[in-house]
Amino acid sequence: MERRLTCINCPLGCALHVIIDGSVIQVSGNSCPRGEIYGKSEVSHPVRMITTTLPVLNGKQAMVSCKSSEPIDKEKIFEVMRALKSVVVEAPVHIGEVLLENAAQTNVNIIATKNVEKAEKKMSFDIKTNTEEFLK
């Protein structure tokens, strides 16, 4: 059996030709070793990175971006997204911090990809206090 794939490792997008002969998988058309790894994995056990965002409490920004610490089963993408639905992060949060361990039993953690510091003061504009001060 043979399959023609586009490597997704980098923006080059090499056109891969994968020949599967029993347990032997041969990859050609790749221009780096990562292409070979991708070709083999894609025909046997496809995986993808997940990148998404989570809400932050008391942060300078409303959302923190995050990613899977390594690629996960392609089939599990939506399960992981569902598991993330209930996660809220408290500021401060820093790049690399684990936000969800073992997401949807994939053995993969979800980690922050952005630094979000604590908001110095309440972001919302307090009309009442401001008006009182103004009237003093």
Place this chain on the structure above:
Amino acid sequence: MEQAKKKQLVVIGGGPAGLAAALAARKNGVQDLLILERDEQLGGILNQCIHNGFGLHTFHEELTGPEYAARYIEQIEHEKIDYLLNTMVIDLDDKKNITFINQNGVQRIQAQAVILAMGCRERPRGALNIPGYRPAGIYCAGTAQKLVNIDGLMPGKNVVILGSGDIGLIMARRMRLEGANVHAVVEIMPYSGGLKRNIVQCLDDFDIPLKLSHTITNIEGKERVKKVTIAKVDKDRHPISGTEETIECDTLLLSCGLIPENELSEKACIQIHDITHGPIVDESLETNVEGIFACGNVLHVHDLVDFVSREAEHAGIKAAQYVLNTLPKKETEIEIETKGVVRYCVPAKIDPKRMDDLQVIRFRVGKVLKDGAIYVWADDRCIFHRQKKILTPGEMEQVILKKKDVEYAKTIRIESEEM
């Protein structure tokens, strides 16, 4: 208004180009340096590009946009480079007077040198001539990306995307991941303008159909988008009647190209290139106004942030040389001719006396070439030749010129054609 302050170098824009340019300028000896950024944080568009694939060239690892930005921001902080946030530059003239506004009011700076790094913006519906109503629910894809990734808001539930540039493809996946239905990505050209890897991992993975050679011919819905009509187009990109089909949706995202943001450049009497819509620059990335340099997407739209960083470093180094009086004066500039399918090149001209030993020339082709070749000619000598399996308008190409090859040349020409 306060008296104008003096600065050696002002960088307008704190996105990837501005950050890399400022760092390079500092490392090359500019002390008195300021970055002006209109957003509330540094990093520009990288902050909302939460997907991965950034930094393979620069850091030899795959980073997300915010991580790539953070690497530069850390260095900016480490070098103690000054920056002002929430600060909008409202005027620039050819004497390098900068007027900006922020919460402290209107202020002026007289700069010795300026680096333009304002980036680009999306082509809006008004520039696309799509007939139909003007209901809510029509967004530029990058605006939708900001709503989802920065503000945590979903623009809609049933989505159609017009244009298959990378932002459109990335947003198709993003909306799907957040629970929306993405019914189709509609592309007027017979090929996608985005990277192949994005077609695979953003569309194919989620069974989102890509409708090539199709466009939107009508938008319906009075308050909110209700449906769009799509139709096949002929080779002249005119809709073919009888091929129409309607798709019910509440949201239409537009990913129809980016336009360098050059209102300030024009105020400073900087000449703008007809094709790139960015300033015309020389080998030092200097515009026709002495001491004003440009880099990144304000100069021409790039595909990869890594290339933006490279280009911006070059502008930063040259601006530093200008400030420190080590950049030679312009003498004889040669315009680089483009031939065959080469649409444009940046820089558009070089001064062989002033150039470094190696000079990067970036360019794009105007159509897909299978088994193409790239040639560079100095007078009638071929000084560069490379064959490529595929050349596409969606992927920027580059050649590197050696000073010794062009030093005494009268003409330089870049050519690309099918073999």
